[in-house]
Amino acid sequence: xxxxxxxxxxxxxxxxxxxxxxxxxxxxxxxxxxxxxxxxxxxxxxxxxxxxxxxxxxxxxxxxxxxxxxxxxxxxxxxxxxxxxxxxxxxxxxxxxxxxxxxxxxxxxxxxxxxxxxxxxxxxxxxxxxxxxxxxxxxxxxxxxxxxxxxxxxxxxxxxxxxxxxxxxxxxxxxxxxxxxxxxxxxxxxxxxxxxxxxxxxxxxxxxxxxxxxxxxxxxxxxxxxxxxxxxxxxxxxxxxxxxxxxxxxxxxxxxxxxxxxxxxxxxxxxxxxxxxxxxxxxxxxxxxxxxxxxxxxxxxxxxxxxxxxxxxxxxxxxxxxxxxxxxxxxxxxxxxxxxxxxxxxxxxxxxxxxxxxxxxxxxxxxxxxxxxxxxxxxxxxxxxxxxxxxxxxxxxxxxxxxxxxxxxxxxxxxxxxxxxxxxxxxxxxxxxxxxxxxxxxxxxxxxxxxxxxxxxxxxxxxxxxxxxxxxxxxxxxxxxxxxxxxxxxxxxxxxxxxxxxxxxxxxxx
Numbered sequence: 001x002x003x004x005x006x007x008x009x010x011x012x013x014x015x016x017x018x019x020x021x022x023x024x025x026x027x028x029x030x031x032x033x034x035x036x037x038x039x040x041x042x043x044x045x046x047x048x049x050x051x052x053x054x055x056x057x058x059x060x061x062x063x064x065x066x067x068x069x070x071x072x073x074x075x076x077x078x079x080x081x082x083x084x085x086x087x088x089x090x091x092x093x094x095x096x097x098x099x100x101x102x103x104x105x106x107x108x109x110x111x112x113x114x115x116x117x118x119x120x121x122x123x124x125x126x127x128x129x130x131x132x133x134x135x136x137x138x139x140x141x142x143x144x145x146x147x148x149x150x151x152x153x154x155x156x157x158x159x160x161x162x163x164x165x166x167x168x169x170x171x172x173x174x175x176x177x178x179x180x181x182x183x184x185x186x187x188x189x190x191x192x193x194x195x196x197x198x199x200x201x202x203x204x205x206x207x208x209x210x211x212x213x214x215x216x217x218x219x220x221x222x223x224x225x226x227x228x229x230x231x232x233x234x235x236x237x238x239x240x241x242x243x244x245x246x247x248x249x250x251x252x253x254x255x256x257x258x259x260x261x262x263x264x265x266x267x268x269x270x271x272x273x274x275x276x277x278x279x280x281x282x283x284x285x286x287x288x289x290x291x292x293x294x295x296x297x298x299x300x301x302x303x304x305x306x307x308x309x310x311x312x313x314x315x316x317x318x319x320x321x322x323x324x325x326x327x328x329x330x331x332x333x334x335x336x337x338x339x340x341x342x343x344x345x346x347x348x349x350x351x352x353x354x355x356x357x358x359x360x361x362x363x364x365x366x367x368x369x370x371x372x373x374x375x376x377x378x379x380x381x382x383x384x385x386x387x388x389x390x391x392x393x394x395x396x397x398x399x400x401x402x403x404x405x406x407x408x409x410x411x412x413x414x415x416x417x418x419x420x421x422x423x424x425x426x427x428x429x430x431x432x433x434x435x436x437x438x439x440x441x442x443x444x445x446x447x448x449x450x451x452x453x454x455x456x457x458x459x460x461x462x463x464x465x466x467x468x469x470x471x472x473x474x475x476x477x478x479x480x481x482x483x484x485x486x487x488x489x490x491x492x493x494x495x496x497x498x499x500x501x502x503x504x505x506x507x508x509x510x
Contacts, residue, residue: 037222037246037247037489037491037492037507037509038222038509039221039222039223039509040222040223040224041222041223041224041225041226042222042224042225042226042246042247042492042504042507043226043228043244043245043246043247044225044226044227044228044245044246044247044248044249044502044504045228045230045235045236045239045240045244045245045247045248045249046062046066046227046228046229046230046236046248046249046502047062047229047230047231047233047236047249047250048060048062048063048229048249049066049204049207049227049228049229050063050066050067050201050207050229051063051203052187053187053188053190053201054130054132054187055067055071055172055174055187055190056126056127056130056132056133056134056135057132057133057134058134059134059135061273061416061499061500061501062249062500062501062502064170064499064501065499065500065501065502065503066207066227067172068172068194068501068503069194069195069196069209069225069503069504069505070110070190070192070194070196070197070198070209071172071173071174071190071192071193071194072087072088072172072173072192072193072194073087073088073168073169073170073171073172073173074086074087074088074089074101074103074120074168074171074173075087075089075092075165075168075169076169077169077418077499079324079497079498079499082324082326083456084165084169086104088103088104088107088115088120088173088193089101089102089103089104090102090103090104092165094160094162094164094454095454096160097143097156097157097158097159097160097161098154098155098156098157099154099155099157099161099164100152100153100154100155101120101152101153101154101155102151102152103115103116103117103120103150103151103152103153104151104216105151106216107193107216108193108214108216109175109177109178109191109192109193110191110192110193110197110198110212111175111177111178111189111191113175113177113178115173115175115193116147116150116151117147117149117150117151117152117153118147118150118176119173119174119175119176120145120147120153120173121145121146121147121153121176122174122176122179123171123172123173123174123176124139124142124145124171125145126174126179127139127171128142135170135171138167138168138171139167141157141158141159141161142155142156142157143156143157143158144156159451159452160451160452160454161451161452162450162451162452162453162454162459163419163421163422163450163451166418166419166421166422169418172192173192173193174186174191174192175191175192178191193215193216194212194215194505195211195212195215195217195219195220195505196209196210196211196212196220196225196504196505197209197210197211197212199224204229205228206226206227206228207226207227207228208224208225208226209224209225209226209227209504210223210224210225211223211224220504220505221507221508221509222504222507222509225504228245230248233250233251233252236248236249236250236251236487237251237252237255237487240265240487240489241262241265243264246488246489246492247486247487247488247489247492247494247502247507248486248487249484249485249486249500249502250367250484250485251267251485251486251487252485253310253311253313253483253485254311255267255487256269256311256313256485259487263490264489264490265487265488265489265490266487266488266489266490267485267486267487267488268485268486268487268488268494268495268496269313269483269484269485269486269496270483270484270495270496270497270498271315271322271323271324271481271482271483271484271498272416272481272482272483272484272498272499272500273322273324273325273416273417273418273481273498273499273500274414274415274416274481274482274500275317275320275321275322275325275414275415275416275417275423275478275479275480275481276317276366276372276412276413276414276479276480276481276482277317277320277412277413277414277415277476277477277478277479278296278300278359278376278410278411278412278413278476278477278479279403279410279411279412279413279427279435279436279475279476280293280296280409280410280436280474280475280476280477281406281408281409281410281434281435281436281437281475282436282437282438282439282475283406283437284409284410285409286349286351286355286357287409287410287475289349289350290473290474291345291346291348291349292345292346292349292351292355293473293474293475294335294345294474295341295342295343295345295346295349295383296342296380296383296385296474296477297334297335297474297477298335298336298337298338298339298341298342298345298383299337299339299342299379299380299382299383299385300337300376300379300380300477300479301337301379302314302316302317302478302479302480303316303337304375304379305372305375305376305479305480306480308375309368309371309372309375310368310482310483313482313483313485314480314481314482314483315480315481315482315483316334316479316480317334317478317479317480317481318330318332318333318334318478319332319333319334319467319470319471319478320332320420320423320424320467320470320471320476320478321417321420321423321467322417322481323481324481324498325417325418325419325420325423326418326419326420326460326463327419327420327421327424327459327460327463327464327467328420328464329463329464329467329468331464332464332467332468332471334478335474339379339382339383342383342384343383343384346383346384346385351384353384354383354384354385354386355384355385355386356385356386356387356388357380357385357386357387357388357409357410358387358388358389358390358409358410359373359376359377359387359388359389359390359410359411359412360390360392360397360402360403360408360410360411360412361373361389361390361391361392361397361411361412362391362392362393362394362397362398363391364393364394365394365397365398365414366412366413366414367482369412370389370391372412373389373412374389376412377389397411403435404433404434404435405434406434406435406437415427416499416500418499420463420466420467421447421450421451421463424447424463424466424467424470425447425451427476428440428443428470428475429443429444429447430444436475436476438473438475440469440473442469443466443469443470446462446463446465446466446469447466449462450462450463450466484496484498484500486502490510491509491510492507492508492509492510493507493508493509493510494506494507494508
């Protein structure tokens, strides 16, 4: 891209404006803390906080991370090994239509009541049946959950489901006895088995948690954790640099070098799980034509976006998955950047004089989405595609009149996944959602097969085969994953996770 591009000029202007703003933003309402975290108290400023004390009325990675301080899942993912390990579950076995979980013994909830299989059944049923739950789709194929004894839970599904562990990760377990005791007020107590206990919460204010000294696992190093939602990037940075907090998330890329040079704070980053791509709904023209979809893949170069918009803080996706997702295929190669080839394919598809499209995006949901889409529009123009950018609030963009109603032909989106199955099933399997409405019987057959395959290596091989089909039909243009950037005071020992969770129990103090 030329250095005098309008998109880059605008990018530089925005960067300079943000830096200037930081000098005047210093929220006076926050208590002045020391420059360094202590074993007594840790302050986190987060772009996302709890919207409610209902533990299942959300489905976002950062909120899962907040809840995981207090309530825990049966299983968790080891990102380095791309495998699962037990938390409240000790072991499990997959056979036919059933998953049998053996639970850890000797675990107690914060109120002292013992953790048993009945708590698992209570929690799963609430996820499935609570009208406010946004997590119920994880158990769509669950027909029954039983407890043969206090430390055994049996999940029965309509058909064999090899991805049950993925469905159970982030499904947190609550106390059944607490629900019986407090009734409709149970969520005001947030009683779990986690390393921290709930103390207080104010909407758009502080969430305060204190260490659970009777925790069944290793005791947390920090006694009290306070989390405050601060949506503005500049305000979080001001709080960190002014010594008013110890950890912040979503550090703007232009601030990383500044943090690295700072004597008392530092930047931490890791490749995130959120995969960004351009989605093409194949029921809308011209995206019903595979040649057009392939042409768009040749026309877009995500390395330019990563370099100029994200200042190198990104990782190009070669195929439909990020490199840290279960099912990733290192042999898949993306379409090379070739505007001439793109023009040839468009001409072959009947668009000798080019074509016009609308690219929808949500600037309030994805970082720097407007600048990204402007660069993409500039690249498409070189292939003869005139692109009109349509910015929408996320509630409209994502709603039934938009992406989830199947009414948006072409859009920029980010989707996190730990396992390829979740994104393949939701976006590309016939009839599951209207987001892309792609249909391929061979692909569907492979998804059916991998969901029934208990051998992890065989299942990954099937997922990789499905990925190769997608790269031929390309109802999307793969772009990149981004670095998850954090600011941390230097005496906090912590390495971030790729899933956007900030877990105080994983932190130590120098």
